[in-house]
Amino acid sequence: MFTGIVSAVGTIEEIRQSGDLRIVVSCPYDPADIDIGASIACSGVCLTVVERGGSQGDAWFAVDASSETVSRTAKGRWQQGGRLNLERALRLGEELGGHIVTGHVDGVGSVAAIEPVGDSRKMTFAAPAALAPYIAPKGSITIDGVSLTVNEVEDQDDGSCRFSVNVIPHTSAVTTLGTLETGVDVNLEIDVLARYLQRIQSLRS
Template sequence: MFTGIVTAIGSVTSVEDRGDLRAVISCPWDPAGIDIGASIACSGVCLTVVDRGGQEGDAWFAVDISAETVSRTAQDQWREGRRLNLEPALRMGDELGGHIVTGHVDAVGRIALRRDVGGSDRFEILAGKAIAPYVAEKGSITVDGVSLTVNEVHDEANGDVRFALNIIPHTGEVTTLGSLQEGDSVNLEIDVLARYLKRMQSLAG
């Protein structure tokens, strides 16, 4: 379980095709604090550490990524040089600063618009009809592993959903969101509470 509060930006330093992909990700952590078998959210994707090394402040960890995961995540995410938002799994007693995040990608969205508004960035993301019922104004959504609040929601004629977010300068600087451009793909995870509410609604109907 995660919170959507990014603690570091990492970078994919190598990718090896072993049937599944083996990716090595650099990070500014202490390798002694990265446990083999631990879960780390990598731009919103929960992955298991299978190896690690380096030194404090210049560490690395390795993860295996299945073909299923590759098919359900943002285009070109698993390539050398790609920067990733990193968050270790929530520990008992940690502050829940964002919202409850599972690290399971529900859909891939596309940045349809990016515009400067008063020093912050307004993003509009277009996503498929499958997640449209779960996106609500003032609700939570995870974008590339970052917990964000939805400002506006517009339903498209074809059933897709277009929603707006406001990215303050601090968030843009400490995550990869600040480098996103129109047309880029992003990993989306809907709020787990919205998922349960939709299920309850369907049973009540």
């Protein structure tokens, strides 16, 4: 379980294909605090640590991504040199600063527009029709592992939608959202509460 509050940005140092995809990520964590078998959300994808090493502030860990994971996440995300938003699993008693995030990607969206508003960036994303019913103004959504609040939703004729969020300078600086460009794919996870509410509504209908 996660909160969508990114604790570090890591870099993919190595990719090895042998059955599953072995991904080695450098990060500023203390390797002594990274347990084998621990869960780390990598740009919104919950993955299991299978190796780790390095020194405090200059650590690395390795995870395995199955073909299913690769096929259901943002295109081109798993490449050497790629940057990932990292979040360690929530521990009992820690502050829930964002919202409840599972680390299971519900779908892939894309950056439709970026507009400066004051010091912040208004970012508009295109979401597929399968996710559109779960995205609502002032609701929560996770974009590449970052918990954000939806500002506006515009439904499209094909059942998909476009939604906008406001990304403040701090979030741009400490996550990969500040480097996103129009057309880039992103991992989306809808609010878990919205998922259950939609299911209840469909059964009543």
